[in-house]
Amino acid sequence: MTAVKTAINLHAHAQEALLKGLLSLLPASLVLTDPEDLRPFECDGLSVYRRLPLVVVLPETIAQVQAVMRLCHKLQVPVVARGAGTGLSGGALPSSDGVLLSLAKFKSILNIDPQNAQATVQPGVRNLAISEAAAVHGMYYAPDPSSQIACTIGGNVAENSGGVHCLKYGLTVHNILMLKVVTMEGELLTIGAETLDAPGYDLLALMTGSEGMLGIIVEVTVKLLARPERAQVVLAAFDDVVKAGEAVGAIIAAGIIPAGLEMMDKLAIQAAEDFAHAGYPRDAEAILLCELDGTNAEVSEYIMAVRKVLTQSGATEVRTAVDEAERQLFWKGRKSAFPAVGRISPDYYCMDGTIPRHHLPRVLRQISQWSVEYGLPVANVFHAGDGNLHPLILFDANKPGELARTEEFGRRILQLCVEVGGTITGEHGVGMEKIDQMCIQFQSGELSQFHEVKAAFDPSGLLNPGKAVPTLHRCAELGAMHVHHGQLPHPELDRF
Amino acid sequence: MADMDRSAALQQQVHNAINAGTALNIRGSNSKHFLGRVADGEVLSLSEHRGMIEYDPRELVLTARAGTPLAEIESALAEASQMLTFEPPHFGEYATLGGTIACGLSGPRRPYAGAARDAVLGCKLINGKGELLSFGGQVMKNVAGYDVSRLMVGAYGTLGVLLEISLKVLPRPASSLTVIHECPQTEAINQMSHLLSQPVPVDAACYHSGHCTIRLAGSEQAVRHAQKQLGGEALEKSAPFWLALREHQLSFFKSSKPLYRVLVKPATPSLPIAGSWLLDWGGAQRWLVSDEPVAVIRDSVAAAGGHVSQFRASAQDEEVFQPLSAALLTIHQRLKNSFDPHRIFNPGRMYSGL
Numbered sequence: 137m138t139a140v141k142t143a144i145n146l147h148a149h150a151q152e153a154l155l156k157g158l159l160s161l162l163p164a165s166l167v168l169t170d171p172e173d174l175r176p177f178e179c180d181g182l183s184v185y186r187r188l189p190l191v192v193v194l195p196e197t198i199a200q201v202q203a204v205m206r207l208c209h210k211l212q213v214p215v216v217a218r219g220a221g222t223g224l225s226g227g228a229l230p231s232s233d234g235v236l237l238s239l240a241k242f243k244s245i246l247n248i249d250p251q252n253a254q255a256t257v258q259p260g261v262r263n264l265a266i267s268e269a270a271a272v273h274g275m276y277y278a279p280d281p282s283s284q285i286a287c288t289i290g291g292n293v294a295e296n297s298g299g300v301h302c303l304k305y306g307l308t309v310h311n312i313l314m315l316k317v318v319t320m321e322g323e324l325l326t327i328g329a330e331t332l333d334a335p336g337y338d339l340l341a342l343m344t345g346s347e348g349m350l351g352i353i354v355e356v357t358v359k360l361l362a363r364p365e366r367a368q369v370v371l372a373a374f375d376d377v378v379k380a381g382e383a384v385g386a387i388i389a390a391g392i393i394p395a396g397l398e399m400m401d402k403l404a405i406q407a408a409e410d411f412a413h414a415g416y417p418r419d420a421e422a423i424l425l426c427e428l429d430g431t432n433a434e435v436s437e438y439i440m441a442v443r444k445v446l447t448q449s450g451a452t453e454v455r456t457a458v459d460e461a462e463r464q465l466f467w468k469g470r471k472s473a474f475p476a477v478g479r480i481s482p483d484y485y486c487m488d489g490t491i492p493r494h495h496l497p498r499v500l501r502q503i504s505q506w507s508v509e510y511g512l513p514v515a516n517v518f519h520a521g522d523g524n525l526h527p528l529i530l531f532d533a534n535k536p537g538e539l540a541r542t543e544e545f546g547r548r549i550l551q552l553c554v555e556v557g558g559t560i561t562g563e564h565g566v567g568m569e570k571i572d573q574m575c576i577q578f579q580s581g582e583l584s585q586f587h588e589v590k591a592a593f594d595p596s597g598l599l600n601p602g603k604a605v606p607t608l609h610r611c612a613e614l615g616a617m618h619v620h621h622g623q624l625p626h627p628e629l630d631r632f
Numbered sequence: 633m634a635d636m637d638r639s640a641a642l643q644q645q646v647h648n649a650i651n652a653g654t655a656l657n658i659r660g661s662n663s664k665h666f667l668g669r670v671a672d673g674e675v676l677s678l679s680e681h682r683g684m685i686e687y688d689p690r691e692l693v694l695t696a697r698a699g700t701p702l703a704e705i706e707s708a709l710a711e712a713s714q715m716l717t718f719e720p721p722h723f724g725e726y727a728t729l730g731g732t733i734a735c736g737l738s739g740p741r742r743p744y745a746g747a748a749r750d751a752v753l754g755c756k757l758i759n760g761k762g763e764l765l766s767f768g769g770q771v772m773k774n775v776a777g778y779d780v781s782r783l784m785v786g787a788y789g790t791l792g793v794l795l796e797i798s799l800k801v802l803p804r805p806a807s808s809l810t811v812i813h814e815c816p817q818t819e820a821i822n823q824m825s826h827l828l829s830q831p832v833p834v835d836a837a838c839y840h841s842g843h844c845t846i847r848l849a850g851s852e853q854a855v856r857h858a859q860k861q862l863g864g865e866a867l868e869k870s871a872p873f874w875l876a877l878r879e880h881q882l883s884f885f886k887s888s889k890p891l892y893r894v895l896v897k898p899a900t901p902s903l904p905i906a907g908s909w910l911l912d913w914g915g916a917q918r919w920l921v922s923d924e925p926v927a928v929i930r931d932s933v934a935a936a937g938g939h940v941s942q943f944r945a946s947a948q949d950e951e952v953f954q955p956l957s958a959a960l961l962t963i964h965q966r967l968k969n970s971f972d973p974h975r976i977f978n979p980g981r982m983y984s985g986l
Contacts, residue, residue: 251899253828275829296775307773309782310750323959331895332742332916335939335954336964336983337791338749341782345775365831385690391713391803431831433853490771492691522772562773570776577776581763588970589778592963605777 147233151190154211154235158193161203166241168192177236180221180228181283185568189216189230196241198316198324198354205352206322208235214598215320217348219260219291222283224486225567227295227347227603234598237352239290245269246355254313254330256357259290263297266358275360278305281563282471290353296345298563300396300470301427303521305361307563309344316355317343320594330357342589347565348600350593364429367395369463370442372451373420377401377516380422381496383449384520387426390445392438396427397521398470401500404477404515404528411476414469415462417453424451424520425466473517474528481513481530485542489553490524490562502552503527510545512538524562525553551576566604574604575611583608635683637697639756639764639795645676646793647762649976656976658789660699660731663724667735668788670948671981676793678730685796686770689714693753693770695798698730705729715804717745719836721878730794736786739878740836740847743898743913749785751799757784757792760972770798783967789978790986791971805835805849810870811862812845817902817911820844824914825899832858838877839911840884847874877912884910884921890945892920892929896938905932919943930954951984961985 158167168174169191179186190213195201208215214234221228230236242258245265249255250273255266263284267276280299281287287297293315296308305311314328328340343350374380380399387394400408402421409416416423424446428438439456446454457463469476477484491499500516507514517526527549531542550560550573560566560573574583586605590597606614649656655673682699689712696705702722709715719739720732733755738747754768768774768781784794815823820839824846827834833850846862847870848855859866867873876882885891887908894903898915907922922929926942933940939954956964961983968975968986980986 249897250829251825252897254897273829274831296779298773302773306746306750309779310746325959325963326957327960329895329939330897331938332913333736333747333786333895335941336956336960337787337967338736338782338785339960339963341749341779341785344779346778350778360829362829362831388692388803389690391806393802430850431833431854431857433857434833434851437851437853490773492693492770494688494691519773524771524773557769558771559769559774559776561776562771563775565775566777574776579766581759581765582767582777585759585763585765585780585970586777589780589967592966592970595966 150211150213154207154213155191157207157211158191158204161207162193162195162200166194166196168194177218177221177230177238180218180223180226182224182226182567182569185226185229187230187232189236190233192236192238194238194241198318201237201318201352201354202322202324204235204237205318205320208598209321209596212596212598214601215352216600217294217352219288219294220262220286222287223291223295223565223567224488225561225565225569227565227567227600229568229603231601239288239354242290242354248273248360250275250360252330253360254357255360256355257289259293259353259356260288263287263289263292270360271363274363276363277358278311278361279308282474289356289358293344293353293356294346294348295565296563298519298524300398300519302519303397304393304395309341311359312340312344312356313359314357315340315343315353317351318354319351320596320599325351328357345565347567347604349590349604350599364395365431366435367427367429367463368435368439369425369427369457369466370439370446371416371455371457371466372424372426372446373417373453374422374424374450375420375452376450377422377500378497379450380424381493381500381520383424383446383451385493386445386449387442390441392428392441394426394442394521395429396425398425399423399518399520400470400473401516403513404473404517407476407480407515408469408473411479412465412469412472414465416469420452425470470517473515477515477528477530482532482534483530485529485531485546487525487527487529487546487549488561488564489550489558490522491553491556491558493520493523495556495558499525499552499556503549506545506548510541512542512545519562522562523558547573568603571603571606571610572614574606575614580608580611583611633680633682636680637683638681642676642678642681642793642795643758643762643764646758646976649674650760650762650974653974654976655979658734658793658978660728661701661724661726663722663727664731664735666944668948668981669952669984671978673976673979678728678793681795684708691770692801693798694801695770695796696729697796698728698794700729702727702729702732709801710804713804714801716799717751717802718742718748719878720748721880723879729797733785733797734787734789734794740838740874740912743916744835745802749782751801752781752785752797753800754798755781755784755794756796757794759792760974760976764795768798772800788982790968790982792977807852807855808835808847808849809855809859810845810847810867810873811859811864812843812867813864814842815844817909820911821899821901821915828898828914832861834914836874837914839915840882845873882910884908884919887921889921889923891943892922892940893943894918894920894933894938894940896933896936900936900938903932903936905929953982956983
């Protein structure tokens, strides 16, 4: 009893020291402690996980970030970094005993350098704002996650965000050159270089997708690309999902790498059509959207070739967008698929597995079988070109037991992705959400190596604790879960 | 030589080295022995651990054992009209995939289609505790766990023994054409940099002995159209030129003087260092043959915001790569310790402390 009381007192004392320290480093307006002010920071885009942080800080300079980190390191206080909070895996979920460090004030575009095809920006700059600023030079930043209007480049780096153009243009990791990063100890590191290669180990790759576990990103230098002369999109309808899947392989086998290659199944088509009125054929079992870009002549040539392949693959209808407005409309339907599904169901749970493409028929068949078994409809949205599957499980959290069934269904989908040689997350990250699935994806050797990688950057383990990489203990308990089926371990953890 | 999985034997050799406290010198075909610093140690040969494991052209993914000759991989890809995007230099007839990835070298296409690290999707490796680990995978998009596969690229074998590597591959361009024109270096730098912001299908650009040489690739019409735009003379049978550039077989590279690899931003004006220059990667990678002292070269390149490594060094016992800042070196040492706590893999090959 006494021991517990002492601990609480110490805790209170540490909290007081922390707040006092933060207020000595930052203007009071940049330190939030009122629960009202903390509320907007309690979750990211995966709002089923919510937790209030002890305090939110909104530093404005790199020096302030460093000072905050030094203080937190000294007081052994956990720190969670946050961009726009659009993440979909709970990666920015605060620690209840820690600091939530928002990069929202870092909104400046520092330099656009068309001669060297790069731009240097602060981490709180929105993804789309970079392309908008580069447009005057005929250039753009390629990765375009669906949330690009809102999501920030710092968060994109932390999650290694993708988008609909990954097959041709790569993920965030392929499109950045240099980062400035503040460590937990408050040290400022320059990782990568303004040149195409940097000396030493490829720490840039390690930082990209590290989900705020290794350092706080305070500056990002991205690559810019020349905007293609022309982009054109072809829509193809199919009476069978498997045929659509095969058409994807056939396009690639014809030697064409589309800028984007997206697939939607019937439920997703209908939801998107009701929402965006994109002109999708409502009776199709599946549609493919195939975007081709390049020079004017090249695009014409590829469109002819793709139309031919699609027809040969059994498409019931092949349509080329007649103008830019229709092209935008075709994409609007796809990009609004998530909110569209949100309208037809009280809740939905978005999965993010990636599979080798040739397993698509098997995986889709299994998902639809489980859908019947669990009594939960599934809408499938698929980055078909790179095998990234987004099944959206429709459920109603207010119906008793439906949440748990949805979760179990989702777990089985991810397990299946791993079984066929894929992965539990293609672009949304592990965060809080898929921490248990990491135990399926990796053995203890790899997980231990991950913990050691983290320790190389953050020996104190205070950055975003408990996310992205599960402890071996947790995985062992999870293994036990399969034996004592039904009984969930870790009742102390937030679950949904 | 037959395809063979030597993982178990290699793992045993690593365990033996740990127990005996012997350093291991990881070797494919030894074609890149001249890169980096001298690393002593018992040879751990990967040359028998070879063979393609999986390659389905429709998946755009290839998985092969580290000891597989690069030439074998490239000919399998060519049969399916595909290629390695990063156009790796071989520097030897029997160059292996593992050595290519460990050294992280990329050829002329690199600025336009990505580097070796960009193509890597996953790997299997033995770490310095003798554990067989698997990272990444065979899919394009994968953000589960830290990107250890790419960390291995260019680590010169100091973090682990690569066993298998999965790469993203792409279709060969339907058509390719090289144009050449004579101009001063400054003009070439400006032109190559300007092209970066233009929708022109460039896939290699270099400046050498008064000539700017630009390779176009894409659909037939796109290439023809771009040729009209750029002007210049079409270079007949251009493949041997790009091959000779990639493999350092041009007469420029035959000098007995030290060869430096200088990385700068592509639009960087000519650097004031005495010696002869060849600009590749559209001006972003510049080769320098020079007798100037290393320190003078390093300072001058650093002043231009770049970095330099001694590619064919006169003394492989000194540091040959750009020295790291103290803070970065600390992270490097901690990573080295975490992957190779007994310091048995290529110790000192990259930097003296790693």
